[in-house]
Amino acid sequence: MQGHLNRILSEALSIEEKMRAYMIKLRYLQSEEKYDEVIKTGIRVLAKLGMGNIPRSPSWIRVICEIMKTRKILKTRTTESLKVLPVLENERQVFAIGVLDILCTSSYYISPKLDLFFVMKSVQMSLKYGVCKYSPAQFVAYGMVCGVIFGETQQTNNFAQLALALSERFDAKETLPEIVFMVYGTRLHEWTHEMRSSAKPLLYGYQVGTQCGEVDFAMINLVACDLTLWLTGSRKLGSLLSDLEEHCNMLKRCGQRSTLSLTLPLLRTTRVLSEVSGYETPLSSEYVDEEEVCHCVSKVHAVLIDRYIKSFNLQLSYLFGDYIEANRLGNSSRDFGISILQDNRLAPRHIFFRGLTSLALASEGRRKQKHLRVARRMTRHLEKLTKEGCVDYVHMIQLLGAENAAVRHKNKAAVEQFKTAIQSAKRGGFIQDRALAHERAGMFHLNSDSDTFWA
The missing domain is CATH 1.25.40 (Serine Threonine Protein Phosphatase 5, Tetratricopeptide repeat)
Structure with missing residues (x-):
């Protein structure tokens, strides 16, 4: 296929006649994880379309300027007015937004800065010229920026609904x-x-x-x-x-x-x-094998894959009582969900298990105050997510609170927190976390020689 595409693109044809071939080539390179090549090719194609001001590596100042420019334009628009934006008829401009859409996906894996830049450019084009079948995805991406960077969760939901409405409008x-x-x-x-x-x-x-x-x-x-x-x-x-x-x-x-x-x-x-x-504990070699997937990390520079491996291994290490290994994994992936990949739905669970690991080490007397501080930071981060509207993390906060109280020998408070954590996990349907809360409550009662082994 690559040979056929290269032959078509080498012909003396206009950019309009090559548009479909370019789109196929970009998607092919993306499926092959050649994200750097996707971005280089995409920027070159955009230059042929008259968009020669797209940098390969924009500065953060320029990215922030593009974000603020987009926010200023959208400040005067309502969600309802955006739903009835005119349809973009110009094929070159539709093609340009389609190329930007592919660039957004590819740059997500290797450069969050570049990803933000492409999203803002795409949204600005849709607002200026009209919407097309590629516009909804970029409005969703902008909504994610509103939530992650500015904490505007209602705006996030508004742009999600806008994207779904536009998608239905185009029936694409x-x-x-x-x-x-x-x-x-x-x-x-x-x-x-x-x-x-x-x-x-x-x-x-x-x-x-x-x-x-x-x-x-x-x-x-x-x-x-x-x-x-x-x-x-x-x-x-x-x-x-x-x-x-x-x-x-x-x-x-x-x-x-x-x-x-x-x-x-x-x-x-x-x-x-x-x-x-x-109670048999598997050997560490039976955990997620980094060798099996690390070639993907080096090939696409994807931090995401590395963080996935470490996050799952962290959870397994904690569940099987290897708190030192869990702590090592947590330290080497401490940015997951905090400063990078905040939109990933595994991130809150990673933060939760980092907090549990720190409390487990604190209860063993290992650098107690340091681990208690880490646990407090993890709890505060989950509390922030909950205040923004995420109801799925309430039981995590309560279980961290129970473990914290247990470490500080506040037994009465620990009992109440364990009870509420179990009830919240039950209400939310998180059966595995409900079981974990029961197990931790049981260990607490055994360690405190309690006569009321209710867990």
């Missing part, structure tokens, strides 16, 4: 899977809804993607649905393990290496948890 099935993932597969949906409610839309995004040949986002939606079921405990581990094994085989057959590299840590973790019997 080929772009719908991307929009569904951006709305329901990230933390955007969680700011105003329960996480478990996103599983069905993600499955729909997968079905639409397979029907219209958008394999990339079809499989991303499917894996995001698997992660949702895992995080919420909505599916038994045995059944989920079978699904994940089947989905990994599908990803291999489809050549979706990038999505596969994000799915393997989830598969390995699920396998370890479902195959452990009694």
